[in-house]
Amino acid sequence: MAITEWRVMAVLGRFADLSANEVAERTAMDKVAVSRAVARLLERGLIKREIHSDDRRRSVLALSEVGYSVYDEVAPMALACEQRLIATLDEDERSTLDRLLVKLGGPGLSRTARRRLSHAVVSRGGWRLPACNARAGTAPAGFPCP
Numbered sequence: 715m716a717i718t719e720w721r722v723m724a725v726l727g728r729f730a731d732l733s734a735n736e737v738a739e740r741t742a743m744d745k746v747a748v749s750r751a752v753a754r755l756l757e758r759g760l761i762k763r764e765i766h767s768d769d770r771r772r773s774v775l776a777l778s779e780v781g782y783s784v785y786d787e788v789a790p791m792a793l794a795c796e797q798r799l800i801a802t803l804d805e806d807e808r809s810t811l812d813r814l815l816v817k818l819g820g821p822g823l824s825r826t827a828r829r830r831l832s833h834a835v836v837s838r839g840g841w842r843l844p845a846c847n848a849r850a851g852t853a854p855a856g857f858p859c860p
Contacts, residue, residue: 718747724741731776734749
């Protein structure tokens with residue numbers, strides 16, 4: 715699985731029923747990269763596309779049952795890898811990393827994505843949001859689902 719595909723799956727696992735534009739915004743990926751990843755994931759049956767119930771002109775994406783199975787297996791491994799990476803940093807170094815990531819992401823991110831990144835950094839004390847299974851409403855201890 716390509717990194718772009720995992721990023722799309724990770725966001726859809728955490729937030730159900732997003733448009734492709736919303737996925738692009740939440741992942742800070744460009745729309746073309748999201749579109750290609752979505753096409754590959756749809757082809758593999760890992761996500762599904764449905765018409766929005768309130769706006770028939772809008773389609774929304776969600777993980778399929780197979781997609782949730784993959785997400786439930788990969789998300790804990792990704793979180794463990796991130797934890798190992800930042801475990802060597804002390805509190806001051808993590809704070810510096812957080813500030814730098816927000817600063818570097820600033821010009822290239824939409825205002826909404828910058829706000830979400832800033833919120834993730836400040837409120838979670840880490841540089842990534844934890845895995846949350848939107849279907850089951852579960853997340854690691856201390857990290858409630860949205």
